[in-house]
Amino acid sequence: MLSAAGDSVAVSEWYSVTSLVGLVVLLLVGVLSLIVVLASFLVTPRRSNVTLLFFASIVLIGAGALVFTYVMGVVFSLLVP
Amino acid sequence: MVRFGFVVDLSRCMGCRACVEACKVENNTGEGVFWMHVFRFEEGKYPNVNMLFVPRPCMHCDNAPCVKVCPVGARYKREDGLTLTDYERCIGCRYCEVSCPYAVNYFNWKIPAENYYFDWKREGTAGQVIPPYRNPDFEKKYGKEKRRVAGGGQYVGVVEKCTWCVHRIEKGLKPACVQNCPVSALHFGDLADPYSQVSKLLATKHWSRLLEERGTEPRVYYIGGPLFSEASREV
Amino acid sequence: MRCELVSARVHGTEERILNPLVKTGKGFYVFIAVFLALLGWSSYAWYTQLTKGLAVTGMRDIGVGPPWGLYISNFIFFIGLAHGGIAISAAVRIVGLKMYRPITRIAELLTPICLLMAGLSIVFDLGRPDRIINLFLYYFERVGQSPLSWDLAVILIYFTFSAIYLFLTMRADIAYCAQRPSRRGWLYRLLLAGYTPQEDVKVQKVAWWMALCIPALLVLLSGGVIAWLIGLMIARPGWYGAFMGPYFVTAAVASAIAAVIVVAAVLRRLFKWEDLIGPEIFKGLGNFLGVTLFIYLYFVFAEHITVRYSGPSVTPELSVSQALLVGEFAWIFWPVLILLFIAPGLALLTQVAVKKFSLGTTTLAALAVLVGLWIKRALMVVPPLTRSLLPYPVGTYGPTWVEWSLIAGSFVMAALLYALFIKLFPLMEVKRD
Numbered sequence: 001m002l003s004a005a006g007d008s009v010a011v012s013e014w015y016s017v018t019s020l021v022g023l024v025v026l027l028l029v030g031v032l033s034l035i036v037v038l039a040s041f042l043v044t045p046r047r048s049n050v051t052l053l054f055f056a057s058i059v060l061i062g063a064g065a066l067v068f069t070y071v072m073g074v075v076f077s078l079l080v081p
Numbered sequence: 082m083v084r085f086g087f088v089v090d091l092s093r094c095m096g097c098r099a100c101v102e103a104c105k106v107e108n109n110t111g112e113g114v115f116w117m118h119v120f121r122f123e124e125g126k127y128p129n130v131n132m133l134f135v136p137r138p139c140m141h142c143d144n145a146p147c148v149k150v151c152p153v154g155a156r157y158k159r160e161d162g163l164t165l166t167d168y169e170r171c172i173g174c175r176y177c178e179v180s181c182p183y184a185v186n187y188f189n190w191k192i193p194a195e196n197y198y199f200d201w202k203r204e205g206t207a208g209q210v211i212p213p214y215r216n217p218d219f220e221k222k223y224g225k226e227k228r229r230v231a232g233g234g235q236y237v238g239v240v241e242k243c244t245w246c247v248h249r250i251e252k253g254l255k256p257a258c259v260q261n262c263p264v265s266a267l268h269f270g271d272l273a274d275p276y277s278q279v280s281k282l283l284a285t286k287h288w289s290r291l292l293e294e295r296g297t298e299p300r301v302y303y304i305g306g307p308l309f310s311e312a313s314r315e316v
Numbered sequence: 317m318r319c320e321l322v323s324a325r326v327h328g329t330e331e332r333i334l335n336p337l338v339k340t341g342k343g344f345y346v347f348i349a350v351f352l353a354l355l356g357w358s359s360y361a362w363y364t365q366l367t368k369g370l371a372v373t374g375m376r377d378i379g380v381g382p383p384w385g386l387y388i389s390n391f392i393f394f395i396g397l398a399h400g401g402i403a404i405s406a407a408v409r410i411v412g413l414k415m416y417r418p419i420t421r422i423a424e425l426l427t428p429i430c431l432l433m434a435g436l437s438i439v440f441d442l443g444r445p446d447r448i449i450n451l452f453l454y455y456f457e458r459v460g461q462s463p464l465s466w467d468l469a470v471i472l473i474y475f476t477f478s479a480i481y482l483f484l485t486m487r488a489d490i491a492y493c494a495q496r497p498s499r500r501g502w503l504y505r506l507l508l509a510g511y512t513p514q515e516d517v518k519v520q521k522v523a524w525w526m527a528l529c530i531p532a533l534l535v536l537l538s539g540g541v542i543a544w545l546i547g548l549m550i551a552r553p554g555w556y557g558a559f560m561g562p563y564f565v566t567a568a569v570a571s572a573i574a575a576v577i578v579v580a581a582v583l584r585r586l587f588k589w590e591d592l593i594g595p596e597i598f599k600g601l602g603n604f605l606g607v608t609l610f611i612y613l614y615f616v617f618a619e620h621i622t623v624r625y626s627g628p629s630v631t632p633e634l635s636v637s638q639a640l641l642v643g644e645f646a647w648i649f650w651p652v653l654i655l656l657f658i659a660p661g662l663a664l665l666t667q668v669a670v671k672k673f674s675l676g677t678t679t680l681a682a683l684a685v686l687v688g689l690w691i692k693r694a695l696m697v698v699p700p701l702t703r704s705l706l707p708y709p710v711g712t713y714g715p716t717w718v719e720w721s722l723i724a725g726s727f728v729m730a731a732l733l734y735a736l737f738i739k740l741f742p743l744m745e746v747k748r749d
Contacts, residue, residue: 014143014144014296014298015144015148015149015461018149018460018461019460019461022459022460022461022462022465022466023460025466025536025540025541026459026466026469028536029469029470029473029533029536032529032530032532032533032536033473033477033529033533035525035528035529036477036525036526036529036530039521039522039525039526039529040522043518043521043522043525044518044521045514045517045518049510049511049512049515050484050515050518050519050522052510053483053484053509053510054480054484054522057476057479057480057483058476058480061475061476061479061480062472062476065472066449066452069448069449069451069452070449072439072445072448073445073446073447073448073449074446075446076366076445076446076448077446079363079366079367079446080237080238080366080367080444080445080446081192081193081194081237081367081369120706120707137706146549146550146551148461149461149462150461150462150463150464150549151458151462152451152454152458152462152464152465152468153447153450153451153453153454153458154454154457154458155450170447170450170454171443171444171447172442172443172444172445172447172448172450172451173370173442173443173444173447174438174441174442174443174464175383175384175441175443176462176464178377178378178383179383179384179549179551179552179701180549180550180551180552181378181551182550182551182704182705182706183551183706184377184378184379184551184704184706184708186377186378187377188370188377188383188443189369189443190369190370190371190375190376190377191368191369191371192367192368192369192371195368195369195371236444237369237443237444238369238370238442238443238444239443239444240443291706292705292706295550295551295705296550297550309707311628311631315707
């Protein structure tokens with residue numbers, strides 16, 4: 001049988017469990033990525049230009065992805081009715 | 082806090098599909114798109130053979146898989162229990178459609194001009210034919226979140242589904258299917274209010290829900306008899 | 317034959333490695349012309365889809381057809397192919413299997429290209445590709461819950477790292493090319509910004525760490541987020557379960573190794589690098605592919621055994637298994653299983669048993685596996701989408717010309733990108749032979 005307002009238990013409870021799953025997945029990904037990024041800093045010789053290149057590439061690719069997506073969005077919006 | 086719920090009385094539903102028609106007229110859904118669906122079964126052995134009709138609106142689940150998987154948050158759940166789709170944010174990936182165990186989602190495969198029964202832009206006043214009613218409520222944005230969620234078929238490439246007529250609920254009306262059922266088989270109301278009709282029905286009658294074992298916590302309750310089973314013969 | 321580079325006097329191995337950059341035969345121009353024409357046709361197909369909506373495909377709502385079809389299986393296929401690069405590099409750097417060194421760049425190049433094509437396949441599938449930016453705008457709101465958002469993160473991270481890996485390890489060779497007069501000197505000098513020969517030591521060490529971590533990331537990709545896109549769906553019989561992770565990873569590795577074998581064999585023959593890329597490379601890869609294939613076959617077997625044992629207790633799942641084994645998909649399933657998995661697997665492992673190795677057989681087997689896995693990915697995506705937990709009609713699927721054209725377009729694009737690279741940069745390490 002149904003209690004007055006008691007059936008609203010499910011909403012936030014299960015979504016927070018799902019979020020935990022997402023968090024774990026991304027933590028794993030984050031840790032692996034962090035190791036790679038730290039490696040670019042810490043391995044000897046600690047030359048700055050390789051580290052600089054590394055980060056410049058990350059920024060370029062990330063920014064490139066965003067810009068490209070935005071431009072493609074504009075192009076597509078001209079075609080999609 | 083209001084918590085909407087839907088109750089279906091299986092002992093009353095006679096399969097007239099008035100709810101299906103009402104939904105289509107109210108929400109301007111496209112050709113072949115029926116947000117409200119009624120299953121038809123034959124059950125039992127002679128001489129106790131019956132027809133069973135099971136109306137199936139969207140369940141607006143509490144633990145909705147469609148809300149969880151939407152990558153842009155176009156499918157969202159409101160505090161009052163409604164699970165709605167923002168037509169301006171949806172990217173049309175159809176992941177919600179893939180994840181729904183009840184298959185209540187419909188994707189706009191065609192452009193509106195070809196999807197609607199009547200292309201208002203092209204066919205003007207349509208001469209002798211009365212054009213379908215085009216509900217102006219669909220242009221508005223609803224809810225605290227201010228999202229465009231009402232009505233169907235307006236954008237190509239987005240997913241839509243039963244909204245429990247959110248544009249009618251805003252005005253204090255019942256969903257079109259509930260309003261139009263000639264035998265009062267459908268009920269809608271606030272489950273948080275112990276004196277609403279739906280709460281009273283659920284407190285006094287035995288109820289069940291579709292696919293309860295899947296854990297989706299649907300908010301559509303079926304009273305007045307058992308739901309279909311493996312032994313039911315679908316017609 | 318036209319020389320792209322002004323006369324250069326290089327000798328021996330370096331000359332042969334740089335041959336594709338220097339000489340361009342008529343065949344290349346024919347290839348480019350044909351593929352550009354195909355690309356044009358695919359663009360027309362895409363234009364049709366954009367202006368008419370996805371109704372021009374064979375996909376439909378549940379109960380009529382599958383809402384996901386060949387675009388999604390194409391996406392999964394390309395993600396699988398992308399594993400080859402870092403897998404070979406890890407084998408060389410971490411495990412120390414130096415014999416695979418000649419093909420590392422050939423394999424590594426596949427990765428960013430295949431990831432791009434995977435992304436392209438997803439864009440083909442979207443109903444509103446003009447709103448893709450929403451995936452980024454609302455990312456942090458959704459990343460907690462949506463497997464698609466996890467996908468986006470992992471694929472982007474993988475692409476970034478594999479592109480950086482390719483770039484950093486290539487710089488020494490670009491420096492070599494930049495020393496010679498050429499029309500592309502400006503490109504080489506641009507990519508060489510800040511280059512000093514001493515950086516190579518650090519690059520190799522960073523590359524080692526990348527070769528260590530990125531394969532672990534890959535397991536989270538193909539055994540993780542991609543699989544969870546499918547395996548977390550309670551609604552779909554034949555999808556839901558923990559099974560998809562290992563299933564996907566095995567298929568991904570098999571398809572990646574097969575792709576490396578085929579591409580390396582073709583390039584080896586095309587540029588006459590038979591002695592630079594020795595047959596023992598293909599032997600090793602072929603053995604690995606054979607083993608992976610049989611692990612994959614085990615998964616296929618386990619999948620159906622599990623469902624058929626329970627029988628009607630799991631009716632929707634049984635319906636999917638029936639569709640594949642005896643139903644409407646059986647005419648695809650059995651030929652693929654026998655001709656494109658079991659036969660190549662036997663061919664590859666027999667070579668181990670009788671100790672007689674044939675490069676032709678290995679390459680043919682790899683090609684068969686590639687085709688088989690593409691089809692099998694489609695068989696994995698579509699049948700569960702035609703069935704439901706509630707008694708709706710069974711869907712049917714007939715892919716249209718638009719879908720085939722766009723999928724062909726993704727392969728054409730991949731080939732063109734690969735060809736572009738071949739003409740600009742050396743495919744093998746020039747200096748450290």
